[in-house]
Amino acid sequence: MEQFVFFGGKGGVGKTTVSCAYGYKCAAAGLRTLVVSTDPAHSVSDVFDQQFDDDPASVDGVDNLDAMELDPEDEVQRHLSEIRENLSEQVSAAMVNEINKQLEMSHGTPGAYESALFDAFVSVMREESEPYDRVVFDTAPTGSTLRLLGLPEFLGDWIDRLMYKRRQSIDLFEKAAIGNNEPRRVMDGDPVLARLERRKEFFEYAAETMRTNAAFFLVLNPDQLSVNETERAIESFADRDLSVRGLVANKLTPEPDDDESGRGARYLRERVATERERLEQVETEFEPPLVAAIESRTREIRGELLTQVAAELDVDPAAPERAPN
Numbered sequence: 001m002e003q004f005v006f007f008g009g010k011g012g013v014g015k016t017t018v019s020c021a022y023g024y025k026c027a028a029a030g031l032r033t034l035v036v037s038t039d040p041a042h043s044v045s046d047v048f049d050q051q052f053d054d055d056p057a058s059v060d061g062v063d064n065l066d067a068m069e070l071d072p073e074d075e076v077q078r079h080l081s082e083i084r085e086n087l088s089e090q091v092s093a094a095m096v097n098e099i100n101k102q103l104e105m106s107h108g109t110p111g112a113y114e115s116a117l118f119d120a121f122v123s124v125m126r127e128e129s130e131p132y133d134r135v136v137f138d139t140a141p142t143g144s145t146l147r148l149l150g151l152p153e154f155l156g157d158w159i160d161r162l163m164y165k166r167r168q169s170i171d172l173f174e175k176a177a178i179g180n181n182e183p184r185r186v187m188d189g190d191p192v193l194a195r196l197e198r199r200k201e202f203f204e205y206a207a208e209t210m211r212t213n214a215a216f217f218l219v220l221n222p223d224q225l226s227v228n229e230t231e232r233a234i235e236s237f238a239d240r241d242l243s244v245r246g247l248v249a250n251k252l253t254p255e256p257d258d259d260e261s262g263r264g265a266r267y268l269r270e271r272v273a274t275e276r277e278r279l280e281q282v283e284t285e286f287e288p289p290l291v292a293a294i295e296s297r298t299r300e301i302r303g304e305l306l307t308q309v310a311a312e313l314d315v316d317p318a319a320p321e322r323a324p325n
């Protein structure tokens with residue numbers, strides 16, 4: 001298995017639960033593991049009954065397991081102030097005001113929220129993953145964030161053109177100032193060029209890592225809406241030449257014993273039959289294999305239940321081959 005493992009899926013299907021269970025499984029197998037959540041409800045803190053923030057901290061009572069929670073709202077704000085800071089170095093004060101207004105508006109949109117989260121994922125992959133054999137992300141990139149992975153080619157060309165223009169204008173400036181060494185220094189330390197280069201490199205890293213060192217799983221529930229959503233998600237991964245490694249069916253209704261015939265038992269039997277049809281569709285029509293079918297428990301998955309769910313996940317925790325240094 002790759003170093004980075006993502007669990008995605010529709011709201012409430014069990015992404016956080018399954019991510020924590022898989023993190024636990026990896027840690028129990030002796031891998032140094034980090035679980036990263038971007039859940040605004042701080043559910044990882046709920047699962048482990050312990051407060052986490054945006055610095056990795058060890059999970060009490062579980063060897064090899066760390067967790068961190070990124071708050072999407074904070075990430076959007078951080079994103080925004082970074083852009084502001086960069087701009088204030090580069091444009092006049094009058095422009096900054098105008099641009100600020102535009103930025104505020106654009107950051108209310110879902111695209112901005114997702115791209116801030118995408119940046120946050122990638123930053124964790126780049127800056128926090130070194131000590132870990134496995135980093136488990138609760139929430140896979142969505143269709144719209146996956147589109148960002150197409151950016152290196154697109155952005156690359158665009159940045160190359162911008163950089164060319166920028167160099168040209170510095171060059172012109174230099175020619176106009178013969179005998180003065182200033183422009184050469186401008187070219188070397190130009191903040192705009194430096195920022196463009198950093199951005200391009202960031203997206204290149206993201207695309208490369210997602211392709212070569214990440215595995216994606218989708219969590220679903222055995223109902224039509226969730227199955228449809230999963231189908232669309234598989235397609236959007238395929239559109240980006242990425243594949244979904246496996247599907248985790250969660251919250252399956254348990255079957256009553258054969259000798260039970262009351263109203264409750266009849267309800268459960270019918271429900272189980274419906275869910276079987278949905279799962280059959282998943283198994284016959286979808287390419288990625290079903291790697292777990294987890295029953296609904298009578299209470300939230302924590303403690304001992306988490307260990308049970310971890311055992312039900314047929315997802316190999318084996319460590320990735322680490323390139324020799």
Ligand SMILES: Nc1ncnc2c1ncn2[C@@H]1O[C@H](COP(=O)(O)OP(=O)(O)OP(=O)(O)O)[C@@H](O)[C@H]1O
Nearest residue numbers: 011012013014015016017251295296297299300301
């Ligand atoms: N197999 C299960 N049996 C019983 N409860 C479950 C099961 N799986 C998940 N739950 C519960 O369902 C709720 C939602 O699960 P979870 O938080 O993992 O979903 P999620 O996909 O991360 O949700 P969100 O989209 O809000 O982040 C939680 O209270 C969790 O404890």
Ligand SMILES: [Mg+2]
Nearest residue numbers: 015016039043
């Ligand atoms: Mg969640």
